[in-house]
Amino acid sequence: MSRSTVFAEPRRLGYLAAVALLGLIAGCGPATVKVEGSFPAPLIETVPLSMGVWYSPDFANHEFFEESKRRGESSWLVSTGAAQVQMWDGLLAGLFEEYVRLQSAPGSRHSPAGLDAFLAGIACELRLDLQLPSR
Numbered sequence: 001m002s003r004s005t006v007f008a009e010p011r012r013l014g015y016l017a018a019v020a021l022l023g024l025i026a027g028c029g030p031a032t033v034k035v036e037g038s039f040p041a042p043l044i045e046t047v048p049l050s051m052g053v054w055y056s057p058d059f060a061n062h063e064f065f066e067e068s069k070r071r072g073e074s075s076w077l078v079s080t081g082a083a084q085v086q087m088w089d090g091l092l093a094g095l096f097e098e099y100v101r102l103q104s105a106p107g108s109r110h111s112p113a114g115l116d117a118f119l120a121g122i123a124c125e126l127r128l129d130l131q132l133p134s135r
Helices: 003-026 081-094
Strands: 031-034 047-055 063-066 074-078 095-101 117-121
Touching: 047 081, 081 095, 081 117
Parallel strands: 031 074, 047 095, 047 117
Antiparallel strands: 063 074
């Protein structure tokens, strides 16, 4: 056996140990789910109004975290914000003759210039219900 082969074995074992350790650490985090979807456009005539919408950062980047209650179970992190924005953008664009995404929160006393109305998307509460199969 050559000298380079003798020193290569411990180095290879070190690499394998590092990979195994990284795998164990990665398995300790929560299960992450990113909600994605394809939402159909409404099949109705558009309303002749100019509608603006502003999504709060809490709404647009919403994540639902459920911590595991028992040992051995996994915690869950469910990212819903992007899918909510995508769904509402498609719905509102199909409902109103003109649809505008606002870059900042509108004032509470009047709608921004040129708009007939506006909506503000905010995250109040999200409930996640996992249906278990019945017997």
